Amino acid sequence: NAGVMQNPRHLVRRRGQEARLRCSPMKGHSHVYWYRQLPEEGLKFMVYLQKENIIDESGMPKERFSAEFPKEGPSILRIQQVVRGDSAAYFCASSPAEYATNEKLFFGSGTQLSVL
Amino acid sequence: AQSVTQPDIHITVSEGASLELRCNYSYGATPYLFWYVQSPGQGLQLLLKYFSGDTLVQGIKGFEAEFKRSQSSFNLRKPSVHWSDAAEYFCAVGVGDYKLSFGAGTTVTVRA
Numbered sequence: 001n002a003g004v005m006q007n008p009r010h011l012v013r014r015r016g017q018e019a020r021l022r023c024s025p026m027k028g029h030s031h032v033y034w035y036r037q038l039p040e041e042g043l044k045f046m047v048y049l050q051k052e053n054i055i056d057e058s059g060m061p062k063e064r065f066s067a068e069f070p071k072e073g074p075s076i077l078r079i080q081q082v083v084r085g086d087s088a089a090y091f092c093a094s095s096p097a098e099y100a101t102n103e104k105l106f107f108g109s110g111t112q113l114s115v116l
Numbered sequence: 117a118q119s120v121t122q123p124d125i126h127i128t129v130s131e132g133a134s135l136e137l138r139c140n141y142s143y144g145a146t147p148y149l150f151w152y153v154q155s156p157g158q159g160l161q162l163l164l165k166y167f168s169g170d171t172l173v174q175g176i177k178g179f180e181a182e183f184k185r186s187q188s189s190f191n192l193r194k195p196s197v198h199w200s201d202a203a204e205y206f207c208a209v210g211v212g213d214y215k216l217s218f219g220a221g222t223t224v225t226v227r228a
Binding site for chain 1: 148152159161162213214215217221
């Protein structure tokens with residue numbers, strides 16, 4: 001039973017390029033959450049999605065960032081026109097289908113984004 | 117606003133020695149509290165959690181944590197560390213139904 005899968009593990013982009021981060025939740029999980037960890041800070045909530053719906057994007061920057069969780073395929077966190085301040089570790093978590101909860105979150109290994 | 121403070125950025129401990137990691141939180145209501153561990157190249161793994169009841173919580177890998185409301189603390193302990201305990205440890209408080217607010221983490225180095 002595979003855990004939460006994130007890819008790529010490391011992503012290098014130049015300023016102005018686009019970054020796409022992928023997250024496949026655990027089998028049977030339909031709730032996906034994205035967190036960002038800036039250097040020397042704790043993980044910060046970004047967005048919560050269910051299949052084809054954004055439920056809570058209160059932690060997402062208003063510009064350049066978007067997220068989706070289509071009916072088929074992984075969840076995608078997209079960052080357009082990246083800047084150096086976007087360099088961070090991005091973590092995805094999922095929870096079981098019954099409920100959105102912080103009691104049963106399973107985290108992926110994260111994607112380390114480096115912007116040159 | 118909810119916040120979590122982990123005062124120690126880095127701790128070095130000898131194998132076989134005891135370990136205590138500090139965590140202080142700020143939260144208006146009775147908190148849900150968590151400790152996660154991240155080993156190199158791995159995802160965050162839940163060590164233990166506190167919701168209510170007994171303030172001493174047992175977790176996996178021989179870890180325990182004690183909730184002290186009067187001190188707003190939830191410190192993590194292990195009586196005897198193993199080299200495999202070298203990792204980064206995160207304390208977190210539950211915010212609402214599904215969010216977590218994390219501390220900045222404590223990196224533990226284990227020396228032989």
